[in-house]
Amino acid sequence: MLPEIQTPAVLVDIGVAESNIRRFQDYADSHGLKVRPHIKTHKLPALAEMQLDAGAVGITCQKVSEAEAMVAGSGRLRDVLITYNILGEDKIDALRALAQRTKLSVVADNAVIVDGLSAGFTTADEPLTVLVECNTGADRCGVETPAAAAELAARIAASSGLLFGGLMTYPPVGGAERAQAFLGEAKALIEAKGIAVPVISSGGSPDMMKAHQVPVVTEHRPGTYIYNDRSLVARGVCGWEDCALTVLATVVSVPAPNRAIIDAGSKVLTSDLLGLTGHGHVLGRPDITIDQLSEEHGRLVGDGDIGLTVGQRLRIVPNHACVVTNMVDAVQIVRDGSFVATWPVAARGKVI
Amino acid sequence: MLPEIQTPAVLVDIGVAESNIRRFQDYADSHGLKVRPHIKTHKLPALAEMQLDAGAVGITCQKVSEAEAMVAGSGRLRDVLITYNILGEDKIDALRALAQRTKLSVVADNAVIVDGLSAGFTTADEPLTVLVECNTGADRCGVETPAAAAELAARIAASSGLLFGGLMTYPPVGGAERAQAFLGEAKALIEAKGIAVPVISSGGSPDMMKAHQVPVVTEHRPGTYIYNDRSLVARGVCGWEDCALTVLATVVSVPAPNRAIIDAGSKVLTSDLLGLTGHGHVLGRPDITIDQLSEEHGRLVGDGDIGLTVGQRLRIVPNHACVVTNMVDAVQIVRDGSFVATWPVAARGKVI
Numbered sequence: 288m289l290p291e292i293q294t295p296a297v298l299v300d301i302g303v304a305e306s307n308i309r310r311f312q313d314y315a316d317s318h319g320l321k322v323r324p325h326i327k328t329h330k331l332p333a334l335a336e337m338q339l340d341a342g343a344v345g346i347t348c349q350k351v352s353e354a355e356a357m358v359a360g361s362g363r364l365r366d367v368l369i370t371y372n373i374l375g376e377d378k379i380d381a382l383r384a385l386a387q388r389t390k391l392s393v394v395a396d397n398a399v400i401v402d403g404l405s406a407g408f409t410t411a412d413e414p415l416t417v418l419v420e421c422n423t424g425a426d427r428c429g430v431e432t433p434a435a436a437a438e439l440a441a442r443i444a445a446s447s448g449l450l451f452g453g454l455m456t457y458p459p460v461g462g463a464e465r466a467q468a469f470l471g472e473a474k475a476l477i478e479a480k481g482i483a484v485p486v487i488s489s490g491g492s493p494d495m496m497k498a499h500q501v502p503v504v505t506e507h508r509p510g511t512y513i514y515n516d517r518s519l520v521a522r523g524v525c526g527w528e529d530c531a532l533t534v535l536a537t538v539v540s541v542p543a544p545n546r547a548i549i550d551a552g553s554k555v556l557t558s559d560l561l562g563l564t565g566h567g568h569v570l571g572r573p574d575i576t577i578d579q580l581s582e583e584h585g586r587l588v589g590d591g592d593i594g595l596t597v598g599q600r601l602r603i604v605p606n607h608a609c610v611v612t613n614m615v616d617a618v619q620i621v622r623d624g625s626f627v628a629t630w631p632v633a634a635r636g637k638v639i
Numbered sequence: 640m641l642p643e644i645q646t647p648a649v650l651v652d653i654g655v656a657e658s659n660i661r662r663f664q665d666y667a668d669s670h671g672l673k674v675r676p677h678i679k680t681h682k683l684p685a686l687a688e689m690q691l692d693a694g695a696v697g698i699t700c701q702k703v704s705e706a707e708a709m710v711a712g713s714g715r716l717r718d719v720l721i722t723y724n725i726l727g728e729d730k731i732d733a734l735r736a737l738a739q740r741t742k743l744s745v746v747a748d749n750a751v752i753v754d755g756l757s758a759g760f761t762t763a764d765e766p767l768t769v770l771v772e773c774n775t776g777a778d779r780c781g782v783e784t785p786a787a788a789a790e791l792a793a794r795i796a797a798s799s800g801l802l803f804g805g806l807m808t809y810p811p812v813g814g815a816e817r818a819q820a821f822l823g824e825a826k827a828l829i830e831a832k833g834i835a836v837p838v839i840s841s842g843g844s845p846d847m848m849k850a851h852q853v854p855v856v857t858e859h860r861p862g863t864y865i866y867n868d869r870s871l872v873a874r875g876v877c878g879w880e881d882c883a884l885t886v887l888a889t890v891v892s893v894p895a896p897n898r899a900i901i902d903a904g905s906k907v908l909t910s911d912l913l914g915l916t917g918h919g920h921v922l923g924r925p926d927i928t929i930d931q932l933s934e935e936h937g938r939l940v941g942d943g944d945i946g947l948t949v950g951q952r953l954r955i956v957p958n959h960a961c962v963v964t965n966m967v968d969a970v971q972i973v974r975d976g977s978f979v980a981t982w983p984v985a986a987r988g989k990v991i
Binding site for chain 1: 645646647679701702723724726727729730748749751752774778779780781782783889891892893894895898900902903905906907909910911912931933934935936938949950961962965966967968988990991
């Protein structure tokens with residue numbers, strides 16, 4: 288299997304990725320919803336271009352350095368939303384430089400962030416667009432009430448160097464009704480102040496096909512959907528054949544009939560469980576469990592003789608595709624089972 | 640706190656690392672045990688040199704590409720053990736090239752590996768030293784019985800291009816008695832065939848101060864000990880003050896009095912739990928739990944008002960230091976609380 292590729296390797300089936308992009312874009316188009324994919328899943332400028340070609344309005348990044356790497360990697364990424372509270376002079380300087388090269392929006396959920404952005408952009412050529420992040424159930428970041436959203440929106444609108452851009456949430460865990468209620472009320476409160484709410488942005492792949500159930504939302508930011516993974520198969524969102532990212536590994540040891548060791552451990556598959564048991568799915572071998580990872584070893588076990596031999600290659604669908612992308616300097620692009628090219632992961636490791 | 644460093648960042652307190660190196664070397668010296676540190680924890684040629692200066696006989700790496708990066712990064716790393724079953728023509732070619740630059744040993748736990756190494760080294764200038772990996776309780780790699788170890792040792796000794804180098808185990812989980820019994824019996828069986836057993840190598844930081852309880856062992860390969868981490872504090876092996884690696888993070892959101900969000904998520908701290916609850920220890924704040932990580936967010940919670948403010952910096956001891964090293968392109972070296980230098984992580988991401 289793919290003898291030209293050394294293992295362990297991260298494979299991306301580009302045909303499957305194309306289908307995955309198309310499926311969600313068609314859904315979104317049919318509901319009048321804009322698509323702004325989160326590039327955290329692939330971190331590849333070329334795949335972001337494929338998403339734009341399919342109809343995406345722009346991209347989402349999570350950190351400033353990630354956005355820098357993407358914009359540096361493609362002259363066509365000209366509309367970037369960074370869904371993060373950005374703080375500190377160095378980062379805001381970087382943001383100002385990036386805003387010279389692309390249409391840029393960020394988010395904020397508190398006044399310290401807004402005031403820092405305003406201080407940095409007061410003397411900039413163009414104002415920075417800032418959306419208010421809202422907590423609709425995930426209990427991560429986000430203002431807690433529609434009234435707080437309206438208050439922060441007004442602060443943004445009144446801040447020199449800033450433009451209020453709308454509302455953002457991730458993910459609408461509380462369900463469609465709760466997200467619709469929160470975002471709808473926040474929108475009404477903000478509009479009552481005479482401030483327009485041009486964008487309401489939601490995110491997440493697990494519920495992306497239900498995005499229309501929150502009608503106040505104008506755009507959606509799916510990430511994992513381009514590759515899919517074991518967590519999304521477990522949720523019934525896709526099948527194994529829709530998983531574009533797999534890990535190619537080699538059996539290096541078969542110490543016992545019911546146990547084999549592969550050359551991919553947590554440095555490739557990661558320890559992310561996402562609520563699952565085991566560390567990935569061996570394609571074609573649902574009887575095998577990857578029950579333990581150390582950094583460079585994956586342990587495969589089964590009830591009886593699992594019949595693996597040293598040197599055999601396996602393809603594994605990881606629990607969580609996005610984090611696997613971040614573990615390797617390059618991915619191997621395949622199509623219809625054949626090797627196509629090696630692509631460096633341009634935005635890997637960009638945590639600043 | 641360290642305003643010249645952007646967050647999130649991985650800090651290494653070099654003074655603490657020096658003390659950690661010294662402590663184990665003194666213990667090993669007092670028991671006549673050789674030290675061959677595993678560089679997976681730091682992946683830094685300069686720290687490997689510090690370990691040699693303290694008295695280490697050489698280093699341990701887990702993959703060929705990791706060894707290549709270390710040897711390329713220091714002219715002084717001239718004795719390298721790769722504790723892995725190495726398979727495939729490309730990797731064995733790389734091994735042969737590496738053997739031109741450093742004294743090299745590898746391990747094997749099955750005949751396929753031995754035969755592949757022999758085929759690759761038959762025409763090499765010097766034979767390759769191969770140790771037999773033994774399973775003394777971890778149930779990962781390793782031959783299962785002393786008799787199997789002896790059989791594989793004889794195969795290595797009879798293979799052209801190879802030298803039998805001894806026995807290797809990781810970690811002796813079954814306890815000192817079991818490891819001593821397995822390794823002692825294997826040694827006797829091999830010597831009965833007229834084959835010398837020059838090295839018996841054990842590993843692991845958790846039980847490193849008990850290495851002398853397996854008297855047949857001649858060298859130990861601790862990794863994590865140079866940095867320590869939350870898992871080793873939890874096992875009572877060290878205190879927080881002995882943790883050389885910490886993650887510097889900034890609070891970016893305080894959505895509720897009992898909840899704050901930092902700018903370090905699983906892309907820095909990783910999802911490794913090592914049996915613990917929570918994702919790290921906030922230094923000076925034992926009342927806070929890091930209860931959830933997404934890729935770029937860490938969620939800190941407490942029972943009541945945790946009193947954090949946006950912009951505040953925190954230092955976190957991760958659950959597992961080795962995997963954190965692998966997440967960043969560079970670490971920030973500090974001493975006595977002051978910034979010293981930025982060091983690229985030379986052997987990061989080397990999974991081949």
